[in-house]
Amino acid sequence: AGHLLEVDDLRVEFGGDDGHTPVLRGVSWHVDRGETLAVLGESGSGKSLTAQVIMGILETPPARIAGGSVRWEGRDLLGLPEPARREIRGQGIGMVFQDALSALNPVLRVGPQIGETLRVRLGLSRREARERAIELMRQVRIPDAEQRYRQYPHHFSGGMRQRAVIAMALALSPDVLIADEPTTALDATVQVQILRLLQTLQSESGMGLVLISHDFGAVASIADRVAVMYAGRVVETGAVRDIFRRPAHPYTRALLDAVPRADRRAGQLAALPGQPPVLRKGATGCPFRSRCPMAEAVCEEREPALAEHAQGRWSACHLGKDVIAGVLPAHSRGH
Ligand code: SF4
Numbered sequence: 001a002g003h004l005l006e007v008d009d010l011r012v013e014f015g016g017d018d019g020h021t022p023v024l025r026g027v028s029w030h031v032d033r034g035e036t037l038a039v040l041g042e043s044g045s046g047k048s049l050t051a052q053v054i055m056g057i058l059e060t061p062p063a064r065i066a067g068g069s070v071r072w073e074g075r076d077l078l079g080l081p082e083p084a085r086r087e088i089r090g091q092g093i094g095m096v097f098q099d100a101l102s103a104l105n106p107v108l109r110v111g112p113q114i115g116e117t118l119r120v121r122l123g124l125s126r127r128e129a130r131e132r133a134i135e136l137m138r139q140v141r142i143p144d145a146e147q148r149y150r151q152y153p154h155h156f157s158g159g160m161r162q163r164a165v166i167a168m169a170l171a172l173s174p175d176v177l178i179a180d181e182p183t184t185a186l187d188a189t190v191q192v193q194i195l196r197l198l199q200t201l202q203s204e205s206g207m208g209l210v211l212i213s214h215d216f217g218a219v220a221s222i223a224d225r226v227a228v229m230y231a232g233r234v235v236e237t238g239a240v241r242d243i244f245r246r247p248a249h250p251y252t253r254a255l256l257d258a259v260p261r262a263d264r265r266a267g268q269l270a271a272l273p274g275q276p277p278v279l280r281k282g283a284t285g286c287p288f289r290s291r292c293p294m295a296e297a298v299c300e301e302r303e304p305a306l307a308e309h310a311q312g313r314w315s316a317c318h319l320g321k322d323v324i325a326g327v328l329p330a331h332s333r334g335h
């Protein structure tokens with residue numbers, strides 16, 4: 001059976017006449033109503049780019065879709081004409097963009113900005129749009145919504161602005177909401193509040209939620225499933241509790257080691273040494289090998305495919321079974 005939103009072996013290249021650089025090298029993940037998927041990875045791993053392809057806002061050229069598909073209710077979005085895609089954008093799939101705080105126009109009042117989409121897309125009258133916008137502001141727990149409706153963005157704190165941006169993304173009641181690093185610009189307490197809000201909104205509406213993040217610890221408690229990206233592809237995917245307990249890829253293990261824990265003093269974060277690879281066409285071997293504490297000769301020769309090493313445990317690592325079993329060199333744990 002198909003999924004509501006499914007990215008399947010998506011490949012994207014950047015470049016011109018002098019050659020193309022692969023940036024997405026076979027990304028696959030899916031989300032259904034009623035669940036939360038966290039897409040995790042360092043910046044540059046292709047998380048946001050995948051979302052841009054889904055929303056149809058990637059500039060082509062310089063980007064070129066080199067293969068794979070994005071299916072919405074079974075239909076390939078990439079082959080649809082722009083009017084059909086526009087209809088899915090907002091109503092089917094809502095998006096909170098990474099630079100969300102700049103999504104509000106500073107010279108316009110907040111409420112009418114939320115209502116704008118309703119007027120343009122649904123043809124609501126000014127008054128209907130106002131009522132619905134206030135309702136949306138209440139839904140995202142903006143206090144005193146009627147008064148807030150008339151205020152300008154600079155009257156809002158960062159957290160309140162983020163709530164307003166989420167309200168805009170929810171205006172057309174999407175079946176899936178994609179939130180790209182929705183808390184990065186906010187301080188720690190507000191981050192927690194916004195993530196809790198997204199979780200609440202997800203469970204109240206039954207929509208699917210895709211949370212793009214670099215912070216495993218922040219999203220672990222609200223995600224059902226996880227897709228970990230590295231160097232333009234998914235290197236591990238599965239249920240969050242399985243992955244949290246026993247990761248099946250050394251990169252995921254490194255991400256988990258970077259999560260602050262109660263048994264670790266502040267500032268004692270385990271940073272992952274090294275840099276993500278520069279992607280080149282025709283490169284061989286596992287792209288994580290220069291940073292991997294487990295790398296072996298085979299890792300130089302072949303790039304591992306995403307394979308199921310145990311029930312529901314998928315990872316792109318030649319030693320996936322050993323990683324799950326916890327057969328790891330001592331220095332990759334602890335600190
Ligand atoms: Fe490490 Fe090899 Fe697995 Fe790549 S394939 S993650 S280099 S052990």
Ligand code: MG
Nearest residue numbers: 043047048098
């Ligand atoms: Mg990004």
